Amino acid sequence: MKRVAIYVRKSRKDENSSEDKSLELQIDTLIRIAEKHNYSYTIYKEIGSSVDSNRTEYQKLKDNIQLGIYDNSYILAKHTDRLSRDLLEALTFKNLLEKHHIKLHTPDGIFDFSLDDVDFANNIQLMLNQQEYKKTRRKLLKGKVEAAKSGNYMSSVIAFGYKRDPYTKQLLIDESKAPIVRSIFKLAVGGIPINEITRIINQKGYRNQYNRPFSSTAMKYIVKNQIYIGRIVYCSTSLGEEVIKDEAHEALVSQEDFYKVQELIKTRITGYGRRSKLGLKSPLNSLIVCGKCHYPLILDKDYQYKEPTYYTKKCHKCGGTVGQKVSIVEKAVFNALDEYNDQILNEINSLDSFTIDDVKEKLTYDLAHLQKQLRKVKVKDDNLLDLYLNGEIEKSRYRSRKDDLDEEAASLNQSIADIKTEIEQQSVESKKEQMLKLYNQSKMISSLSLHEQNHLFSLLIERVLLTKTEKYSVPEITIVWREL
Ligand SMILES: [Zn+2]
16 A cells, blocks of 8 residues: 655635635545545645745655655645745755655646656746746836936936936936027927927927937927936836936926926917807917917907907906907918918928928837837736736735726727827828818818818917007917928
8 A cells, every 4th residue: 555645735815714624625635535546644734834944744744755755656735836835945845756756646637757747847937937037027127216216317218418427327418419408498488389399499400319300299208308307207107106306417407497388288288178158259269379478368259249249358367468359360360371371382392201200200119118018018917817816816906906907908009099090190192181181271261161260270270379468559460380
């Protein structure tokens, strides 16, 4: 009769449940196996600590194996993972069994370590790799967060206007590029819209780090980048930490100016979205802003006249621009459009693939970045499932984390789809087509409906600046055209 060892211990999953029940169940199962094969058995029943060195029964079992008591026999256990949670220990134990020609008998089958059990070896290898991978990845992330805390700049792309000190890893001002950044912010503080800034900067002959004209997407990144106020922000979603470090390097822009620019960007987005309760009153609806503070001006009906007549109300924000009849502004814009049409035609003819390549390059870079993030979410999703299946987290926790990850993935997928569409639209031909369409529409603007006119103007015009300081003074009207 073969003498075998039955080894039982709680799994992590069982730790909250009644201990005896789980252990007795394991013992029952294993005794049945022993009886079926006509083995005589000794039971090693682990009750106490889960730390390997404190597991007295496990140590006793190992001692007995070394004494040769179980040579050429079996160890009965519920699962290979019951023997050790520590991989190194599991491997040592496996070698011990191999040396004494002991097989592991579980309800799932017999593991013979002297044979090349590919499955088992693979499993161990896989677990090892995964553990190593997780550890390394965590270390890497932790390192990045720590580096941000100490003010080292770790992004692989250096912000325009800076260079990296190879020794301290901190950012230094690149005086060959810094004046361009300062000019950009100076324009932005003055309320000049991004597209217009891009045009002005490129016209001055300034070029980006790849020696190409700036795209407005890149320009948007610049005016929003907190790097320029000397701040480093590193956000690690995996570690759930956001590190902000001020005075990490010399600022190129004052905080005051920077936040003013952010405010201006925000007002422009929110300000234009508003729709008046009186409906559409002018082809210039939501395009007219105060020339002093760039705050949107509200149109109102003037009841003195029989015909519907509208005027702009006094600027709500600064009060610097007083009321003005809208028809005067409309007339000025329609006149300007006539001249602008020639410019559109010129642009269509001079359209080359150069600027489009630049925009495309940036978009492609963004796309790759988003796709990388999506892959990361998928890895996290896999790891989470592992944790759950290994019984290391509760179902409720798994569900809530899973929901978060699903949401993150959905929003990334949406952004990826958006960028893909944008890239598709960035071909020279479609750009030409778009501009020709605009040109044809603006040539026949007087025959369009009020809504169509308003739509066309919002495609062509970023905003109309209106300045009028006193009731009878001549209004100053400046049209800021969009970059086509
Ligand atoms: Zn104002």
